[in-house]
Amino acid sequence: MSVGSATEAGGSLQPAGQEAGHGWGVEPAPLGLRAYFTCLKGIVWREILRYLHQRERFLSALVRPLVWLFIFAAGFRQTLGVSIIPPYQTYVLYEVFIAPGLIGMIQLFNAMQSSLSMVYDRETGAMRTLLVSPFPRSYLLLSKLVGGLSVSLLQVYTFLLVAYFWEIEPPLYGYLTVLPALILSGLMLGSMALFMSSIIRQLENFAGVMNFVIFPMFFASSALYPLWRIKESSVLLYQICQINPFTHAVELIRFALYGQVDWTSLAVVLAFTAAFLGGAIYAYNPSKGLIARRGGPGGS
Amino acid sequence: MNMVSEPNVKTEAGPALVVDNVSHRFGETLALNDVSLEVPRGAFVVLLGLNGAGKSTLFALITRLYDNVTGEIRILGHDVRRRASAALQRLGVVFQGRTLDIDLSLKQNLLYHCALHGISGREARARSKRALEFVELADRANEKVRNLSGGQARRVEIARSLLHRPALLLLDEPTVGLDIDSRESAVKIVRSLVAKEGLGVLWATHLFDEVEPTDLVVILHKGRVLFTGAVTEFLEKTGTKTVSDAFRALTGITDTELAA
Numbered sequence: 001m002s003v004g005s006a007t008e009a010g011g012s013l014q015p016a017g018q019e020a021g022h023g024w025g026v027e028p029a030p031l032g033l034r035a036y037f038t039c040l041k042g043i044v045w046r047e048i049l050r051y052l053h054q055r056e057r058f059l060s061a062l063v064r065p066l067v068w069l070f071i072f073a074a075g076f077r078q079t080l081g082v083s084i085i086p087p088y089q090t091y092v093l094y095e096v097f098i099a100p101g102l103i104g105m106i107q108l109f110n111a112m113q114s115s116l117s118m119v120y121d122r123e124t125g126a127m128r129t130l131l132v133s134p135f136p137r138s139y140l141l142l143s144k145l146v147g148g149l150s151v152s153l154l155q156v157y158t159f160l161l162v163a164y165f166w167e168i169e170p171p172l173y174g175y176l177t178v179l180p181a182l183i184l185s186g187l188m189l190g191s192m193a194l195f196m197s198s199i200i201r202q203l204e205n206f207a208g209v210m211n212f213v214i215f216p217m218f219f220a221s222s223a224l225y226p227l228w229r230i231k232e233s234s235v236l237l238y239q240i241c242q243i244n245p246f247t248h249a250v251e252l253i254r255f256a257l258y259g260q261v262d263w264t265s266l267a268v269v270l271a272f273t274a275a276f277l278g279g280a281i282y283a284y285n286p287s288k289g290l291i292a293r294r295g296g297p298g299g300s
Numbered sequence: 301m302n303m304v305s306e307p308n309v310k311t312e313a314g315p316a317l318v319v320d321n322v323s324h325r326f327g328e329t330l331a332l333n334d335v336s337l338e339v340p341r342g343a344f345v346v347l348l349g350l351n352g353a354g355k356s357t358l359f360a361l362i363t364r365l366y367d368n369v370t371g372e373i374r375i376l377g378h379d380v381r382r383r384a385s386a387a388l389q390r391l392g393v394v395f396q397g398r399t400l401d402i403d404l405s406l407k408q409n410l411l412y413h414c415a416l417h418g419i420s421g422r423e424a425r426a427r428s429k430r431a432l433e434f435v436e437l438a439d440r441a442n443e444k445v446r447n448l449s450g451g452q453a454r455r456v457e458i459a460r461s462l463l464h465r466p467a468l469l470l471l472d473e474p475t476v477g478l479d480i481d482s483r484e485s486a487v488k489i490v491r492s493l494v495a496k497e498g499l500g501v502l503w504a505t506h507l508f509d510e511v512e513p514t515d516l517v518v519i520l521h522k523g524r525v526l527f528t529g530a531v532t533e534f535l536e537k538t539g540t541k542t543v544s545d546a547f548r549a550l551t552g553i554t555d556t557e558l559a560a
Contacts, residue, residue: 027312027376028389028464035418042415046401046408053403053444125399132363133416134388287367287381 031134039135040143047114047147051154061110061155062162065102069166073098085226087258099160099168100254101223104185104246106159107152108217111189112209114148131284138281141194145277148193149186156182174257181256185249188269191276192245198283221247222254245272312390314377315340316468316500317362322371324357331357333523335371339468339500339516344491346511347504348547349520355504356396358520359472362502363393376467389417392466394457396473402446406432406456409445410463417464431459435489451482458489469493469501475510483510508544517543521551 051057077094084091130140160168160175170178196213218224220237221244231238241247248265255262317339324332332354339345349355361368364380364387373380378387400409407428414424432438435455437448445453454474461469471490475483487510493499503510511517517534519527527534527550531543538546548555 027386031385031389031418034420038415038418038420041420042412045415046404046412049404049408050401125395125397126401128363128365128393128395129399129413130416131365132388132391132393134385135416135418136385286364286384 036135036139039133039139040146043130043140043143044147044150047144047151048154051151057113061106062158064109065106065159066162068098068102068105069095069163069168083226085228087255087260093167095163095166096168097226098224099163100257101218101221101250103156103159103182103253104221104223104250105218106155107182107186107189107249108214108246110152110155111148111186111193112214114144114151114190114193137284137286141280141284142277145187145190145194148190149183152186152190153179153182170257171259173259177259178253178256181252184266184269184273185252188245188249188273188276191273191280195276195280195283198280217244217246220244221250223247223250245269248272312376312378312467314374316343316376317502318372318374319358319362320372320374322358322361322368322373324354324361324368324370326357331523332361335520335523335525337518337525337528339502341467341500342494342498343516344494344501344503344512344514345516345518347502347518347520348506348508348511348543349504350506350553352522353520354523355472355520357523359393359470359504362470363391364388389464390467392461392464392469394454394461394469394471394474396476398453398457400445400453400456400460403444405442405444406437406448407441409456410460413460413463419464427463431463432456434462435459449482451478451485454478454482454486455489458486462493467500469499470504471501472504473506474503475505475507508542508547511543519547519550526550 051061073095088096130144131137133140157175220240222230222241223246227238227241227247230241245268248262248268251262251265252269255265315338317337319335319337322332322335323330335354335358337345337347347355347358360366362373362375362380364384367381375387376390378390380387401412404412410428410431411424414420414427419427429438429441432441435458437452437455437459440448440452445456448456458471458474469490474490475486478486490501490503491512494501511531513531515531516529517527517531518525519534527537529537534543534546535541538549540546540549
């Protein structure tokens with residue numbers, strides 16, 4: 001392994017006849033709009049590539065909700081009757097009822113994986129590579145969110161395609177009207193995870209995140225059972241479900257899948273998105289943020 | 301500040317890196333205590349310090365993971381805090397940990413980095429290709445990073461850090477975990493850049509044998525800079541023959557502490 005040979009042979013990094021303004025020692029131009037777009041595109045492209053290349057992640061993202069749909073829902077179907085509640089106009093199969101919840105679950109897992117993984121594994125390094133880019137930090141975080149969101153949209157539509165053959169047949173326009181809802185819920189969950197990635201350093205592995213974040217959020221929501229059912233058994237749990245942002249993400253998706261808007265959920269999701277995003281941007285701000293105080297991520 | 305005042309002429313003044321009276325505190329611990337150092341252009345500066353000396357904190361501040369509260373850090377005259385974008389455009393970093401995406405190809409990794417610096421299209425592809433040629437890995441451009449050895453991955457990281465043609469290159473313990481051959485080749489690549497492109501390099505390490513007689517050294521110990529200057533001065537000042545002896549003499553630590 002002799003690296004010297006190339007350099008000794010005159011292997012300069014600078015191509016011959018390099019135009020002025022592109023060389024070493026020359027101040028680069030300030031970053032223009034096009035550069036901003038390049039940066040966003042690069043970050044989104046990387047997230048999608050990584051997702052497609054990690055076969056396990058691709059499969060588990062798809063298999064997880066399908067297991068719920070094929071097995072859990074099938075078993076539960078007889079036990080739990082769902083009465084006619086909006087947006088459904090007839091009695092629906094239990095599978096149909098939990099589909100929006102499972103979509104929410106896909107987005108929740110994806111958000112946690114893409115954002116929170118930065119806390120503890122070698123992605124810590126990837127985060128630092130990202131943050132050393134000359135673009136404003138809030139822009140980098142937003143781009144990162146859009147990247148994670150793109151992956152989650154990919155996952156959700158793959159799930160909806162498979163679910164279609166399992167009698168989850170929302171109206172055709174529903175596939176389109178659900179998109180804005182998915183974007184909002186994805187942004188909310190993504191910014192929540194991003195915010196958490198900056199303040200939580202104790203969660204050593206994904207199991208911890210599952211136990212303390214994903215499971216409570218998922219089960220204390222309207223994903224698996226209608227809220228009126230929960231109210232019958234425990235008013236306190238009902239109230240918890242109502243303040244759980246995940247409930248509202250699920251309801252937003254549920255109504256949007258049938259071309260309707262649940263205004264309350266929309267307002268709640270918007271408010272939480274703004275709060276989490278603001279929190280994340282604050283936490284990652286180099287002078288005010290929590291990272292500065294804690295010396296992380298990756299700090300010694 | 302000695303910025304040139306001519307209108308419409310952009311000139312970047314000053315050394316590649318200036319760290320001026322920087323202190324940093326985490327809660328009660330003073331991680332950096334009034335640290336000052338300088339990396340001139342075209343100089344290879346070795347930042348010597350044991351684990352926990354404050355090297356990582358210093359690097360975190362220079363790369364603006366978080367801001368310095370006191371003092372000033374300037375890259376080619378650009379204040380890292382006030383003109384972060386301009387400063388970071390001129391900075392290349394090789395982090396201590398592995399930071400490549402192992403499931404992506406070498407080329408994809410480099411193109412991603414180009415995008416992070418706003419470089420796209422043909423220009424990005426050309427730069428990536430050249431950078432890989434430079435570290436002699438061009439023939440593996442389409443392979444996944446997963447298939448590379450530790451030393452090869454390090455070379456890719458060095459290639460990546462050069463894509464946006466920085467004036468200052470920071471390397472945080474770049475040879476840790478590499479075999480002797482890989483270590484040598486990494487050092488050689490970076491030294492050739494200093495000679496040919498006039499890059500300023502700050503090379504953090506705790507391995508004394510990576511210091512060459514012509515280098516500048518900065519000794520960081522328990523958050524304080526104990527010495528900055530040429531290696532020859534360092535030996536003279538301490539009255540020793542080797543860098544490791546000089547380091548022991550200066551810091552007063554014992555061999556057992558050094559081994560730990």
